[in-house]
Amino acid sequence: MAGHWTRGAAGAVLAMAVAATGCSGNSGNPSGTASKAASAAASAASSLASRGADALASASAEARRKLDQAKGGVNAKDDVTLGTVAIGDDGKAAVKVTAKNTAGSAKSFAVQVNYTDKSGNLLDVVVVTIKDVPAGASGEGTARSNRKLSGEVRAVVGTALRY
CATH class of the missing domain: 1.10.287 (Helix Hairpins)
Known part of the structure; x- marks a missing residue:
């Protein structure tokens, strides 16, 4: 890709x-x-x-x-939203990740964020963990790219697990 x-x-x-x-x-x-x-x-x-x-x-x-560390995780992709991608002074991309816990007890989330170019080509992959989100509440984290990215960088949720 x-x-x-x-x-x-x-x-x-x-x-x-x-x-x-x-x-x-x-x-x-x-x-x-x-x-x-x-x-x-x-x-x-x-x-x-x-x-x-x-x-x-x-x-x-x-x-x-x-x-793989999110044992017993269930698909929570519909409960995760991403903010706008920003490129920092270090050239790395960052995006705010928000996970809404729709379960009846506190849960953690493992969210894979795929950074792509405007054509959809994969540039980088990051997993952010948002721990102990109370039932009915939302938790936030930031997904930072592993390397410098340039051009029109987009972020999409690849996988989101609630566990």
């Missing part, structure tokens, strides 16, 4: 390397130099894509681990 972002970054790195090679004025072997630059750019782009994919995979695995 993060493929669009990583392919876009890879293309930008490749374009910059090819443009720089074309302007270098190397009269020796321009096509050989361009080939080497393209190869180096492709390698750098692949590394960048791999790091982005690795970071997203790590965040997703951590989210699954946290959701």
